[in-house]
Amino acid sequence: MNIGQIGRPFTWVRSKGWVQLFTLLCVTFFSHLALAESLENQATQDASSVFGFLFSYIAQNPFVFLFLSIAIGYPLGKVTIKGVNLGPTAGTLVVGVAIALPAFSIYGLHINAPGLVSDIFLMMFMYAIGMKVGPQFFSGLARGGLDFVVIGLIVVFSNFLIVFFGSKLLDLAPGYAAGIISGSYTVTAVMGVAQSAINSGAVKAPAGMTLDQISANIAAGYAISYILSSVFIILLIKYLPAMFGIDPVKAGKDAEAEFGAGGDTEALPSTNGFSNLGVLPLDIRAYRVDHQELVGQDVESLFHRYPHAAILKVVRGEDVYEASDNPILQLGDIIGIRGDYHVLIEGGESSVGIEVDEPRARNVDIEVADIHLGKSEYTGKTIEDISKEVGFGIYMKALFRQGHQLPILPQTIVEVGDVIRVAGSDWCVKQAGKKLNSNPIVESTLTETFYLALSLLIGYVCGHFSVTLGGIPFALGTSAGCMLTGIIFSFLRTRNPAFGGPMSEGARSFLQDIGLSLFVAVLAATVGPKILASFQGIVVIKIAVLGLVAALLPPLLAWIYGLYVRKMNPAILAGACAGGRNSTPAMKGAQDECQSDMPAVGYPVPYALTSMIVLVLGYLAMVLY
Incomplete structure (x- = not known):
């Protein structure tokens, strides 16, 4: 091979090979590019196919949608950021909408x-x-709660007026007002009453709107105002005393001084652990009767003389007498005394005689029971009075009202329906329950099926009756009817132990949670596809502003009334304002700021009152708008 032959390939490339080489490279590059795009499209199609299958499966199986929304929404709602969370209900609504909206907008599927x-x-x-x-x-309305009632009325009616006329002023479409009331009040049940007004035919859609769109407006108004209200009401109630130059800690201590001393945290009635004995500040010791002044006295009369020490057993030779026999003491008897440690240590031997080791006198089984107060001569009296009159042989561990623990203090007044948790012997507990017109509950064994079925039946039937006023049909509504029958049944059951006593708190809480969660999940499926239409223009800003004003201004007005007109204790007043706004987290925030449990004293009456009234006002916001 010569030099000329070596140069021929380069001559070929120079003459015509560059074109072919460039073409080859371009073909190769674009082939790879097309392959990559094809693979990407295939992956996109595969992903779309997977999501399409999932949404299709959910749409064909609403059961999966309902419980998937709850299963994800509950933990999502409990995620806390700087002490604030959505709550399980709002979390369920958000997840439900997040599933229903893309199912419809992307795949055209209705759930x-x-x-x-x-x-x-x-x-x-x-x-x-x-x-x-x-x-x-009822008991809050009847006695001792006039200030709390007025505070509740101020909050609930000012909220309604602000939202109703504010919605008119801002030209918001039908449905938003009821949703904002529900969200700003953080009472999701208002949405249910508003939806009931739509379902019953009391609400007519205006021209250019559908009833589904009105329902979507309710959900949109609720979602925005609920989140903002949940956050800012806690901050407002928590810092109200400081905003007015009041020391919250001092206010809490002043309230405690007025009522007595503080208490501990106990498990709610009929919930897990409510019957645990725990560590009690009392003991049972045995003493020989050596002092003549005790001879001839019966056990009951001695308790009235010494209310901090109760004689539970008397041992006389081979005989053992129970307190239920009300034996008369004799010289040389050995008595088992149950009392506070300091009472037994300081005054046992000096008041009775020498302490002895007699197991028969100290062999007393102690149990814990919840006594639900019925109507009796003792309701309306203080803990101190009840302890003296019916407290033989028992120790009062805790006091509950509406599922909330109250400080069990000497000057705390008990109401019908309260729950007193006591520890004592079986006979002593039963005796206390009988005097308080109640059956002590050691273990919750009640079945609610009968009462639930009867209440839903009566509430549903009564809710359908309507009255036309001014051309507008007014009906109680099935949901409000069921709440009213629940109130009446609860009222009757707390007054007559033969009716079974109050509902187990564990069962009641579960019924409340699962009922609301499934309702909200169904609502999300209905309004999810249409909710985007409710966020057009500046409507979000209008809802946010109106919701915040409606959430914060009413309790502020109630605070001013209670502080300057009624001169109420700021700690208790803060709890009352939180109750009027139906915000348990706000009440807990006030307790943290006051470093006291006393805000809980003002919470129940406004809470109970406004819980019912706000539902009526939510219904009116729909039919009158």
């Missing part, structure tokens, strides 16, 4: 959750609410 499910569980929820607020609702 048809059965309306019957919504109706049934909403009525169950309303019944559970009625069972909670019923006992305190």
Whole structure:
């Protein structure tokens, strides 16, 4: 091979090979590019196919949608950021909408959750609410709660007026007002009452709108105002005393001084652990009767003389007498005394005689029981008075009202429907329960099926009756009817132990949670596809501003009334304002700021009152708008 032959390939490339080489490279590059795009499209199609299958499966199986929304929404709602969270209900609504909206907008799928499910569980929820607020609702109105009643009325009616006329002023479409009331008041049940007004035909859609769009407006108004209200009401109630130059800690101590000393945190009535004995500040010791002044005295009369020490057993030779026999003491008897440690240590031997080791006198089984107060001569009296009159052999561990623990203080007044947790011997506990017109509950064994079925039946039937006023049909509504029957049943059951006593708090709480959650999940399926239409223009800003004003201004007005007109203790007043706004987290925030449990004293009456009234006002916001 010569030099000329070596150069020929380069000559070929120079003459015509560059074109072919460039073409080859371009073909190769674009082939790879096309392949990559094809793979990407295939992956996109595969992903779309997977999501399409999932949404299609959910749309065909509403059961999956309902419980998937709850399963994800509950933990999502409990995620706390700087002490603030959505709450399980709002979390369920957000997740439900997040599923229903793309299912419709991307795949054209409707999730048809059965309306019957919504109706049934909403009525169950309303019944559970009625069972909670019923006992305190009537007794709070009847005696001792006038200031709390006025505070509740100020909050609930000013909220309605602000939202109703504010919505008119801002030219918001129908449905928004009821949603903002529900969200600003953080009472999701208002949405149920508003939806009931639509379902019953009391609300007519204006030209250019559908009833579904009105329902979507309710959900939109609720969602925006609920989130903002949940956050800012806690901050407002928590810092109200400081905003007015008041030391919250001092206010809490002043309230405690007025009522007595503080208490501990106990498990709610009929919930897990409520019957645990725990560590009690009392003991049972045995003494020989050596002092003549005790001879001839019976056990009961001695208790009235020494209310901090009760004789539970008397040992006389081979005989053992129970306190229920009310034996008369003799010289040389050995008595088992149950009392506070300091009482037994300081005064046992000096008042009775020498302490002895007699197991028979100290062999007393102690149990814990919840006594639900019925109507009796002792309601309306203080803990101190009750302890002296019916407290033989028992120790009062805790006091509950509407599922909230109150400080069990000497000057705390008990109401019908309150729950007193006591520890003592079986006979002593039963005797206390009989005097308080109640059956002590050691273990919750009540069944609620009968009362639930009867309440839903009566509430549903009564809710359908309507009255036309000014051309506008007014009906109680099935949901409000069920709440009213729950209130009445609870009222009757707390007054007559033969009716079974109050509902187990564990059962009631579950019924409330599952009822509301399933109702909200069905609502999300219905309004999810249309909710975007409710956020057009500046409507979000209007809802946010109006919702915040409606959430914060009413309790502020109530605070001013209670502080300057009624001169109420700021700690208790803060709890009353939180109760008027139906915000338990706000009440807890006030307790933290005051470093006291006393805000809980003002919470129940406004809470019970406004829980019912706000539902009526939510209904009126729909039919009158």
